[in-house]
Amino acid sequence: MRFLLFSASLRNDSLNTRLVKLAAEIIEKNGGSVDYAIMSEFDCPSFNQDLEINNSHPKGAEEFRKRILANDAFIISSPEYNGSMPGMIKNTIDWVSRFRPQPFNQHQALLMSASPSMGGGNKALWSLRIPLEHLGVRVYPDMFSLAAAHKAFTPEGKIIDETLSKRFEETLVAFMNLVEAAKHYPCIKKAWVEFLGEKTDHVTERVE
Numbered sequence: 001m002r003f004l005l006f007s008a009s010l011r012n013d014s015l016n017t018r019l020v021k022l023a024a025e026i027i028e029k030n031g032g033s034v035d036y037a038i039m040s041e042f043d044c045p046s047f048n049q050d051l052e053i054n055n056s057h058p059k060g061a062e063e064f065r066k067r068i069l070a071n072d073a074f075i076i077s078s079p080e081y082n083g084s085m086p087g088m089i090k091n092t093i094d095w096v097s098r099f100r101p102q103p104f105n106q107h108q109a110l111l112m113s114a115s116p117s118m119g120g121g122n123k124a125l126w127s128l129r130i131p132l133e134h135l136g137v138r139v140y141p142d143m144f145s146l147a148a149a150h151k152a153f154t155p156e157g158k159i160i161d162e163t164l165s166k167r168f169e170e171t172l173v174a175f176m177n178l179v180e181a182a183k184h185y186p187c188i189k190k191a192w193v194e195f196l197g198e199k200t201d202h203v204t205e206r207v208e
């Protein structure tokens with residue numbers, strides 16, 4: 001199984017980057033292969049429909065699309081900004097949603113977050129879940145949020161608390177098993193319809 005992993009933070013000393021690097025180690029230890037990306041590869045100018053000339057997309061959106069399609073699943077570790085996801089990741093999702101076929105549809109994803117706060121950035125994940133599910137992503141029901149993340153890691157980048165560390169690995173392994181099952185034993189094919197009942201025309205073009 002191939003997994004795309006990235007942190008939705010551009011910050012050098014990002015806690016989410018630490019968490020996603022640990023996730024990458026655990027996936028490899030459990031037999032998965034990792035395609036590790038950095039958010040700057042997917043960064044896009046502010047979305048503006050007027051920039052969609054001749055079906056053109058910014059480089060960051062092209063790259064994210066390519067990497068989603070090249071992997072069996074993706075994992076995002078996202079900061080929480082003001083009780084929600086960072087604008088940058090939503091902006092990239094909006095750009096990528098404009099490709100046809102719509103690349104998110106039917107892809108598996110796992111969401112995680114890290115924050116110095118006691119909520120661990122969990123609200124960011126609920127907000128991130130909304131556009132992803134809207135676009136047909138199978139967002140894994142369990143999410144992992146690391147609270148007090150500035151104090152949670154050993155110098156080697158492991159999670160200090162043993163119970164949490166075990167829970168983190170169990171969540172990742174359960175997700176890996178689901179991705180494998182979804183790839184090898186597909187039993188549902190589902191169409192993606194952004195707004196049920198609408199008719200395709202040059203304004204909407206949102207049904208596949």
Ligand SMILES: Cc1cc2nc3c(=O)[nH]c(=O)nc-3n(C[C@H](O)[C@H](O)[C@H](O)COP(=O)(O)O)c2cc1C
Pocket residue numbers: 009010011013014015016017078079080081082083084114115116117118119120121
């Ligand atoms: C604009 C802004 C808003 C923030 N809002 C929240 C918040 O609502 N909840 C929270 O837990 N942390 C919040 N934080 C703190 C971030 O969780 C913290 O800076 C974290 O380290 C960012 O993730 P990173 O280390 O991966 O860059 C906010 C930080 C910034 C810069």
